[in-house]
Amino acid sequence: MKSAFSLSLLLLAAACGSSTQSPQTPPQPPPPTGPVAATPVDDPVVMAPSKPVTTKSLAAIGLDPDALDRTADPCDDFYQFACGNWIAKTEIPADKPLAMRSFVSISDRNLEYEKGLLEQAAAKPGDDPVLQKLGAFYGACMDEAAIAKAGLSAVKPLLAKVSSIRDPKSLSAAVGMLHANGVGALFGIGSTQDSADATRVIAGIDQGGLGLGERDYYLKDDEQTKKVRDAYHDYVVALLQDAGRSPAEAAKQGALVMELETELAKISKDKVARRDPKGMYNKIDRDGVVKAMPHFDWDGFLKTIGIPTVKDMTVGSPEFMAGLDTLITSTPMDVWRDYLTVAVLRANSQVLTKQIEDQAFALHATITGQKEQMPRWKRCAALTDRSLGDLLGQAFVRDKFAGNSKQAAEDEVQAIVAAMKTNLGALAWMDPATKQKALEKLSVMAYQIGFPKKWKDYAFKLDKKTYGANAIAARKFEAARDLAKIGKPVDKDDWEMTAPTVNAYYDPQLNGMVFPAGILQPPFYSVDASIPVNLGGMGMVVGHELTHGFDDQGAQYDQNGNLKDWWQPETAHQFKQRTQCVIDAYSQFEVAGGTKLNGANTVGENIADIGGVKLALSAYRQLRASAPDTVVADGFTEDQQFFLGFGQAWCAKMRPEFEKAAVMTDVHSPAKWRVDGALSATPDFAKAFRCKAGSKMRPANACVVW
Numbered sequence: 001m002k003s004a005f006s007l008s009l010l011l012l013a014a015a016c017g018s019s020t021q022s023p024q025t026p027p028q029p030p031p032p033t034g035p036v037a038a039t040p041v042d043d044p045v046v047m048a049p050s051k052p053v054t055t056k057s058l059a060a061i062g063l064d065p066d067a068l069d070r071t072a073d074p075c076d077d078f079y080q081f082a083c084g085n086w087i088a089k090t091e092i093p094a095d096k097p098l099a100m101r102s103f104v105s106i107s108d109r110n111l112e113y114e115k116g117l118l119e120q121a122a123a124k125p126g127d128d129p130v131l132q133k134l135g136a137f138y139g140a141c142m143d144e145a146a147i148a149k150a151g152l153s154a155v156k157p158l159l160a161k162v163s164s165i166r167d168p169k170s171l172s173a174a175v176g177m178l179h180a181n182g183v184g185a186l187f188g189i190g191s192t193q194d195s196a197d198a199t200r201v202i203a204g205i206d207q208g209g210l211g212l213g214e215r216d217y218y219l220k221d222d223e224q225t226k227k228v229r230d231a232y233h234d235y236v237v238a239l240l241q242d243a244g245r246s247p248a249e250a251a252k253q254g255a256l257v258m259e260l261e262t263e264l265a266k267i268s269k270d271k272v273a274r275r276d277p278k279g280m281y282n283k284i285d286r287d288g289v290v291k292a293m294p295h296f297d298w299d300g301f302l303k304t305i306g307i308p309t310v311k312d313m314t315v316g317s318p319e320f321m322a323g324l325d326t327l328i329t330s331t332p333m334d335v336w337r338d339y340l341t342v343a344v345l346r347a348n349s350q351v352l353t354k355q356i357e358d359q360a361f362a363l364h365a366t367i368t369g370q371k372e373q374m375p376r377w378k379r380c381a382a383l384t385d386r387s388l389g390d391l392l393g394q395a396f397v398r399d400k401f402a403g404n405s406k407q408a409a410e411d412e413v414q415a416i417v418a419a420m421k422t423n424l425g426a427l428a429w430m431d432p433a434t435k436q437k438a439l440e441k442l443s444v445m446a447y448q449i450g451f452p453k454k455w456k457d458y459a460f461k462l463d464k465k466t467y468g469a470n471a472i473a474a475r476k477f478e479a480a481r482d483l484a485k486i487g488k489p490v491d492k493d494d495w496e497m498t499a500p501t502v503n504a505y506y507d508p509q510l511n512g513m514v515f516p517a518g519i520l521q522p523p524f525y526s527v528d529a530s531i532p533v534n535l536g537g538m539g540m541v542v543g544h545e546l547t548h549g550f551d552d553q554g555a556q557y558d559q560n561g562n563l564k565d566w567w568q569p570e571t572a573h574q575f576k577q578r579t580q581c582v583i584d585a586y587s588q589f590e591v592a593g594g595t596k597l598n599g600a601n602t603v604g605e606n607i608a609d610i611g612g613v614k615l616a617l618s619a620y621r622q623l624r625a626s627a628p629d630t631v632v633a634d635g636f637t638e639d640q641q642f643f644l645g646f647g648q649a650w651c652a653k654m655r656p657e658f659e660k661a662a663v664m665t666d667v668h669s670p671a672k673w674r675v676d677g678a679l680s681a682t683p684d685f686a687k688a689f690r691c692k693a694g695s696k697m698r699p700a701n702a703c704v705v706w
């Protein structure tokens, strides 16, 4: 239920086909030709009359003049105006599904840094225990000869356990062993904060078990989905052969595994239903879980994963549990064996043989259109981050997040919080009692910047000769660490992301935001960029995360993180109407070669984008209020610089396949609509660029929530 900021990082980072985001041609909002809306006015842009003007170049304030398409009309398609030339001249690298001025480029720079550090640590670790561990992990990952020689040995015990399945009890035992080793199968289980009591950590069980992650891949019949499904089928067959089946056996078994996964997809909730926190909270506890799934050996399973006495449990979908129970008894045990054999190899596709890694990439290439795998060193650096992120993070923040970075980011957060406070005070549609609660929620909202207060220790053995075993040990450690939180008080300092990660999130259950050091980099943030440009970049990220506390999901949690109504009925009704306005507006936007954006699935992110721009705009103006001058950069006013700072942080170019995958799985709108959608709901944008009433960027029906 966390709201991460960026696009499908799984698609970006992984070479295998997990789930999880994308722009396009001018669409809908049929710009009414008649007279317009209340707010925006056609008055000319005026400089603060009393301030002297300083002129600068765009580059001097942190913008890219060569990215602009000056032939485009900013009032028709601002994204094209801000990024058009960048898009035209950028080629997507063969080892990427997309190019992007922010996320992708920053990730690449972070990986380059990590490469230097990890190579050094592998060659000469010295006495530093952090570097010794990092060096052993990365060095083993780079040792392709040893990996080839090891073959499937790292997963032999898991495959043997799967082979021993004869009945529901032994099936449950095998699923337990897989879960304990970080291999997802049938369903997901982990620790979660109790939505009814924000002080407690309980067990949470969620739907799962789909190799393609998203249920729509199994159930939709458009051409690209069918292509992905066929590629997945081929992948399953190939993995069964890797596990020793003959081609004929693998073909037969693969078809049955696909059938089983399709049945799992049918009983899974869709992504819009999954956005409803109340619907996802079903605290039926251990007895209820046993009752919903009586043919599964829960006692044995919970013992194997290390939480034998757990009682408090919530499930995302009792219907899924009931459906799974039926499948346990109706599906032949040999099909379960084949399904779990595939699950073991798929989860370990990046740590076993080159052949298995290539098979996983073939599927990934079909899903994203990516042409080549990332070079080995990049994959190994990314995997080191995933496995030992807090060790890498310690070095990263020391070298890349020094000096003024933390303080500057804190100043921005404070300016944004102040802007939200003023904004809430002025909100006409919210009654005084609800407003008071919202202000209280805002006043206790926590934020953490750069790196966590304490680092994880990764107390497990690493050997520079056995890469597969190292990677499994890391996953095993993480699974156990997560489950061990059950029954303990909530730890607000436990991060969901590593410090080098280029992303940010808001957690409604903690009422807290996290901004890792990885994202505090240009073009989001630079000490050399101007205040309007930094606030358009990073300030909007901060405002976006803060607004998640008040989006369609966040607004259902109170200041302590309890799922509780704190809204007066009339204000709740007003909020719902505004949310619906955003759903309707974004549902008109055209994406991925002619389909329409799913406005209901993306509404939380869209509300956060619109609110984020508004707060960041107001914060930058506040920060510049006492400046002695006003800067005009290459003819652009400070407001215009702010909007360009925002737009250019999102310049992206995607492969068509990736765009389709993103629309299918991501809760964010494509980059173009994150910019044009948010700005067409921002009256100050229309004012800054003097957009005429009824132009695409100044529609009559602008949806303002916050």
Ligand SMILES: [Zn+2]
Pocket: 003, 004, 005, 006, 544, 545, 548, 605, 608
């Ligand atoms: Zn978000």
